[in-house]
Amino acid sequence: MARIATVFLSTGLQGTSVVKALLKDGTFKPRAVTRNVNSDAARAMADFGCEVVEAGFDDKEAIKKAVTGAECVFLVTYPFGSNVPEVTQGQNVIDASKEAGVKFMVLSSLPSVSEVSKGNYTKVAHYDDKATVQKYLEASGLSCASVVPGAFLENILRGFLNCPFLKTETGYLMHTMERPGSKSLQTWTGRDMGPAVTALFTQYTSRLSEIDKQTFTLGCCRATVEETAAELAKGLGKPVEIKRIGPIGYEAVDQMVLRLARLRRPGQALEALGVKVGTIEEFAGLL
Template sequence: MSKPIVAVIGATGSQGGSVLEALVASGKYSVRAATRNTSSDRAKKIAAQPNVEVVQADIAKKEDLERLFNGADYVFGFTNFFDPAIYPKNIPEEERQGKQMIDVAKASGVKYFVWSSLPDATKISKGKHNRVFHFDGKAHVAEYALHSGLPCAIIEPGVFMENYLSWPPHKQDDTRVLSLPLTPPDTKREYISIASDFGRAVVAMMDNPQKWKGRTVRMSSDLLSQNDVAAILQKVTGKPYKYVEAPAEYANEELGAMYKYFNDHGVYGRKPDEAVPFPEAKELGIKLTSFEEWVKKMSPSFSKP
């Protein structure tokens, strides 16, 4: 019996790459990996894996999606708001691309679609935070997908733990200082390791479409403030860490709007009595990675002099 074919959008990126690796590791699926540049080193490495076909596709183009989805059983889809074609010059393009993805998948006979989304910041904040466009655009696509007639499920990742690899601390005497703009030290937000957990979560949702169809998974494994982050880094590495809020002007307009939303609502508008991980994430039945476990795994990156 042939394996189900899964088309993976953005297979060379962090989200799509995590999904691709988890699909390959499961051994249950054939993967059709979409990328704009099939000759890149990353694309060549992907193509060398078993049961993987690399396909050139620009997700902005309907004809490329039609070719990508033709004969596919499942799709993992998402859009990159920070693509120069979208941000900052053409913000509505993200929503257009996402809805087009849903339409083409349905017309192509795709049996099940997992959409990587984010919460509707405007709705959660009752209109106060109405300029977190990369949240709201994805949320609008999720709503469209759920009412499209296409069998689908929604996954909403928290803040990526991996972001700390690209937000290196600066040194102040012997102390490593973490800084983020518009982020008070005790404000908590939800986190996920994209590399460790995200792809496995998507595969768990694909393994049981009937269970997850029509549902939304808030995919986070830990709830932390920046003081918590600094304390964990210090505990694991043995190096002194502290957190100091950076000036507001260090954030661009989009990220500044997001940080302000986080300060009021976290990622999801979590209720005070809701624990992280959320029940639906636990229900996936996969081992979730805490921030401390992730730091231990990545400790060479944080233990440099």
């Protein structure tokens, strides 16, 4: 019988990476979850050759169907603009997975800024809530692991938080909210999340003691924006200038930027499972 792995947020950057890596590996048959099976992104998912099912985070019955028969689940929760709080999203999927007899779950998680800052920065809900979901998962009785990415390199491509990456007459101009000298973990998410999750799915039975309830940091290096720009410039063969934009007046984001530098360091645990991550210089090929 086929081994099924259900992937939440499958049409997003992380989910798509996981679906493609699972298809390439072939051990598991991915089941892609979306809110709308008729969207272009969902149809593209079906074109990759995987089962596509519909479930919103508020629909416990649909979630139950999405995880029934699955051996593994990849869960990403969605913080902004959802009608369901992020912690409830996670709890709904974890509860349903437990009931359905799922064997192993990987959560895309983040550290709690409130905890790390000892209560000084309490507005970064999209971090704190993921950490709460992680605790809930680890107490649920399900075998599990959490993957913690750094800042997505794809934010540069996406012009995330009004920070576009522009071509100029002589090279490129990179906008950033990061402060000078502040290092943060850099993650080529689209390339590396899939292989990381696939490595965990395919090895959780043989290496359970190394994997169960462990947190795996995913990223290539800690870098300042200046260092990131220099690596991109190498890959692009042209200079990359930096333009800083200040706090945007949205506390969840402004406090996140203040704390980002301290939070995550790349670890060797995924490398030990055979995961090799891409570099910033290589990522420049996508720009």
